[in-house]
Amino acid sequence: MKYVLLFCGTPEDQAAFDALSQEDLAERYAQVGRWFAEHGSVIAASNYLQPRETATTVRLGSGDPLVIDGPFLEGNELIGGYAEIDVADLDAALAVAKEWPGGGAVEIRPVVQHGG
């Protein structure tokens, strides 16, 4: 069963991250690196995303597509990255998400399975 983990956070989470000292930042990256290494066998794909100020949204509807500077999701929540994992069930996905060392919140979205 495939799930996408969305690494989310609030502006407060972002501010706390930005305030990390050089040393703490290095430690955080090491922790994240260990998380990826530890769960490498179930991670199918993953990426960090550039911050929300870099987002562009195309709104489709009647008429011509409308290009907007900014993210689609309203509010201040941020999505900093994602990982696609392939595990037995939701409990296994929860176990992986609970160990994420990056703080904030992790949203778990099941991927639609075809033919079964």
Added chain:
Amino acid sequence: MNAGPVIDVRADLARIFREEAGGVTGALARRTGDFALAEECVQDALVRALERWPRDGVPARPGAWLMTVARNRALDRLRRGRVEHHKLLQLEPSARRRPDDRLEAIFTCCHPALAREAQLALTLQAVCGFTTAQVASALLCSEAAVAQRVSRARRKITRAKIAFRAPEPEELDERLAEVLAVVYLMFNEGYLSASGKQSSSRV
């Protein structure tokens, strides 16, 4: 609901459903690996019993009767969707009961990925054998609201693949807390609605 001619079976019905529904749901879910399917089929069996028992009398082994009807219902549904063939094979021999089937069912209904109100409605229905009308009456909300809440929870169990099993020892504390919270709420609702003459005798 239409009262029908035989009223004295009703107390038995309510008691039997409460005793048997969880175990039957559990046995069926374990065999098919599909909790939502099992839960729906047991509800179908309860409806069948509501129609039959007042007329024909309560069967000698009501649990086995419900199991047979629910299993046949599951077979019908699975035969219709051929994709589910592997589940069909698991059902064929005979879905036997195990002592801890209810345990797995209650842990699935009280999974922390489900909202508390969904846990409560689902547990009352799948483990305690309440009909939608009884759940609505116990929780003081409309049948439509209960039906929607339960079907959303069933969909999540299937789509997000919430496993049908009791938790591992290391998860037990957290998972048990969820179950106890639901049991506590059930007790409260039962107590309150009993004093208000609201609920469980209404089948």
